[in-house]
Amino acid sequence: xxxxxxxxxxxxxxxxxxxxxVLKNGRRINAxxxxxxxxxVRYETSAGTLTLPRAIVDHVESGGLPxxxxxxxxxxxxxxxxxxxxxxxxxxxxxxxxxxxVFRDGEVDRSYISELENDARSGKSLANWxxxxxxxxxxxxxxxxxxxxxxxxxxxxxxxxxxQHPVFLMNAAYLQLRRSEYxxxxxxxxxxxxxxxxxxDVAKLTGWAYFGLNKLDQAAVEWQxxxxxxxxxxxxxxxxxxLRDKEEExxxxxNESRHFTLRYSGASEPAMARDVLRTLEHQFDxxxxxxxxxxxxxxxxILYTQQTFADITQAPAWVGALNDGRIRVPVQGLxxxxxxLSRVLKHELTHSFIQQKTRxxxxxxxxxxxxxxxxxxxxxxxxxxxxxxxxxxPEQVAAHFESDWMKMSNEAAGAAYAWALANVESxxxxxxxxxxxxxxxxxAAGDAPEAATKTITRSDYNGLTSETVAYLRQTYxx
Ligand SMILES: [Zn+2]
Numbered sequence: 001x002x003x004x005x006x007x008x009x010x011x012x013x014x015x016x017x018x019x020x021x022v023l024k025n026g027r028r029i030n031a032x033x034x035x036x037x038x039x040x041v042r043y044e045t046s047a048g049t050l051t052l053p054r055a056i057v058d059h060v061e062s063g064g065l066p067x068x069x070x071x072x073x074x075x076x077x078x079x080x081x082x083x084x085x086x087x088x089x090x091x092x093x094x095x096x097x098x099x100x101x102v103f104r105d106g107e108v109d110r111s112y113i114s115e116l117e118n119d120a121r122s123g124k125s126l127a128n129w130x131x132x133x134x135x136x137x138x139x140x141x142x143x144x145x146x147x148x149x150x151x152x153x154x155x156x157x158x159x160x161x162x163x164q165h166p167v168f169l170m171n172a173a174y175l176q177l178r179r180s181e182y183x184x185x186x187x188x189x190x191x192x193x194x195x196x197x198x199x200x201d202v203a204k205l206t207g208w209a210y211f212g213l214n215k216l217d218q219a220a221v222e223w224q225x226x227x228x229x230x231x232x233x234x235x236x237x238x239x240x241x242x243l244r245d246k247e248e249e250x251x252x253x254x255n256e257s258r259h260f261t262l263r264y265s266g267a268s269e270p271a272m273a274r275d276v277l278r279t280l281e282h283q284f285d286x287x288x289x290x291x292x293x294x295x296x297x298x299x300x301x302i303l304y305t306q307q308t309f310a311d312i313t314q315a316p317a318w319v320g321a322l323n324d325g326r327i328r329v330p331v332q333g334l335x336x337x338x339x340x341l342s343r344v345l346k347h348e349l350t351h352s353f354i355q356q357k358t359r360x361x362x363x364x365x366x367x368x369x370x371x372x373x374x375x376x377x378x379x380x381x382x383x384x385x386x387x388x389x390x391x392x393x394p395e396q397v398a399a400h401f402e403s404d405w406m407k408m409s410n411e412a413a414g415a416a417y418a419w420a421l422a423n424v425e426s427x428x429x430x431x432x433x434x435x436x437x438x439x440x441x442x443x444a445a446g447d448a449p450e451a452a453t454k455t456i457t458r459s460d461y462n463g464l465t466s467e468t469v470a471y472l473r474q475t476y477x478x
Contacts, residue, residue, distance in 0.1 A: 021060050094126065098133045108138040120161060132161035136168055143175060146446015148359050151175055166196035173205050180356040182212035182297045200229035207238065214261045214300035214326065216246045248308060256298070259284050264303035268331060275337045276303065276345065283346045287374060292437060293357045299349070300326035323351040347375040358440045363449040365400045368417055369424030370436070379425055382418040383476030389415065390469045401450070401461050423464055426471035431457060 021041065035041070041057050101112050113134045120131035139154035155172040162168055169192035176185035189206045196202055207222030223239040226232065252263040253270065257277040264273050280301065288294045309322075309330040321329045327348040334341060350371040354362045379386065390397050400416035408416060427436055435456050442452035454460045459467060 021057055094130055094133060098130055099137060102134050102137050103141065108141055113138060128161050132158045132165065132168065134158075135161070136171065139171060139175070143178075146361070148175055148178055149445070152179070164191075164195050166192045166199060166202070169195070170199075170201055170205060173209070177205065177208055177212065179359055180212065180295060180297065182209045184296075185209045185212075198229060200226045200232070200235075203229065204232070204235050207235070207242075211238070211242060212325070213297060214263075216242050216249065220246060249302065252302075257281050259295070259299060260301055261298050262301045262303070264331075265305060265308070268303055269335055272331070272335055272337075273303070276301070276331075276341075279337045279342055280345055280349060283342075283349050287346070287350055287353050290374070290433060291353055291357060291440075293353060295352060295356045299352050302326055302328050303331045304328060306330045306332040321348050323348045323355070325355075327352065343375040347371045350374040354440065358443040361443040361446070361449070362440065363401070364405050365416070365420040365423060366439075366449065368405075369420035369422075372417065372421040373424050373428070377421055379418065379422045379472060380476055382422070383472045386418055386422055387469060387472050387477070390465070397465055398461060419468070422468050422472055425475075426464070426468040427457065429471050429475070430467060 041060070098116075102109055104112070113131075116127070116131040116134045119127040135154045135158035139151045139158065142148075142154060143151035152172065152175040155168060155175060158168045159165070159172060169188045173185045173188035173192065176182075176188065186206065186209045189202060189209060192199070192202045193206070203222045203226035207219045207226060210216075210219040210222060220239060220242050223235050223242065226235050227239065249263050251266055253266065253273065255262045255264070255270075255273045255277060258281060260277055260280050262273055262277055262280075264276075284294075309328065321327070321344050327345070329341070329344055329348065331341065337345075348371070351367055354367050354370060386397075396415065397419060399412065400419045405413060405416055424436070427439075438456045439452050442455055443449060447455065450461050453464060457464070
């Protein structure tokens with residue numbers, strides 16, 4: 001029997017048909033749209049519009065791999081980076097010049113940026129702007145190619161040269177948000193607000209930071225303010241969602257512990273809430289030591305009655321609990337943490353860790369496989385069925401690597417969960433947590449999931465499937 005507890009709501013939502021820009025050095029860049037514009041190629045990614053010199057582009061392929069917003073992929077509200085409406089005339093003047101030199105051979109030209117920094121030592125204001133702009137453009141480029149760490153380092157450098165520039169401040173805040181570092185993000189946004197109090201993007205991003213910190217009232221105020229300044233479907237959808245949560249939770253009680261903010265309906269006992277927090281804190285320490293990582297900000301947890309859970313999450317009937325940035329768990333009729341609830345909490349908490357550790361880039365199979373493993377599940381009961389399936393329907397054993405799990409039937413979802421767990425067991429068996437840790441680090445740095453897996457284990461998904469079947473035979477076969 002397949003047992004289902006959870007879906008991570010990791011629907012690869014709203015993927016646009018994309019394009020691939022192939023550079024002369026062979027590097028491939030996925031883009032939502034591509035526009036050839038004189039000696040430049042402009043392209044749109046989830047991190048904004050970027051430009052490449054035409055000279056380094058070999059050709060453009062249509063209908064390439066779709067580029068999805070990483071946040072949307074993980075069931076969170078989607079968020080695009082600020083449009084940079086508050087641009088500075090001085091900035092615009094030198095932008096073309098800097099842009100033409102800062103990229104070379106499909107990479108950021110670091111020696112050119114060093115030159116800009118040397119010039120900036122002269123103390124002239126234009127040289128200062130140029131150094132700031134070079135780093136800002138580099139930050140945009142690195143973010144679009146998935147390296148959020150490098151992008152943030154560049155944007156911080158830009159702010160050393162231009163500490164008051166609202167676009168740089170907003171972009172730094174946006175990158176912190178992408179890393180789930182909400183408190184740090186707010187520091188940049190407060191600075192941005194002082195110089196650009198009526199910029200709708202400042203309010204939009206601030207709402208996002210408060211939402212991440214479970215401060216729903218403040219998130220709603222910011223998003224209402226953003227909408228008053230400028231209509232925006234993305235903000236409207238976010239506001240609608242937060243108002244729905246706020247209304248449901250208005251009668252809820254709140255409890256806090258070191259790493260969690262817990263809300264629960266008046267129908268639950270305060271003793272139950274304390275028990276849940278105690279359990280979660282204990283699990284937090286256990287997962288932290290396994291994954292060598294700890295989420296930086298407080299994690300939101302909401303305990304629902306069964307019916308409310310279904311209404312609020314609008315998730316398929318087979319979903320038992322859900323993690324869409326906040327951990328949502330139905331606990332109807334419980335007065336203490338049962339072993340079953342404890343497993344569900346640990347499973348969901350694992351999702352929060354993986355989500356943040358990989359900057360939202362872990363594929364569903366890794367999320368669900370590792371979450372099941374952490375809660376203590378093993379493949380023993382499913383091994384025989386999986387081995388049989390690999391022989392009789394080899395075409396079905398790869399569905400869980402790619403498909404949108406939220407659209408799966410009960411049966412298909414059951415098989416997907418079982419394969420995901422077996423894959424993770426196999427990875428741990430052959431390479432230990434060190435390998436999984438490195439795979440997640442590669443994903444966090446922007447590698448596609450299969451490429452990250454292959455870099456560390458030398459096996460692509462086909463190879464992983466073969467190894468998993470061998471592992472199952474060896475471990476559970478008779
Ligand atoms: Zn799950």
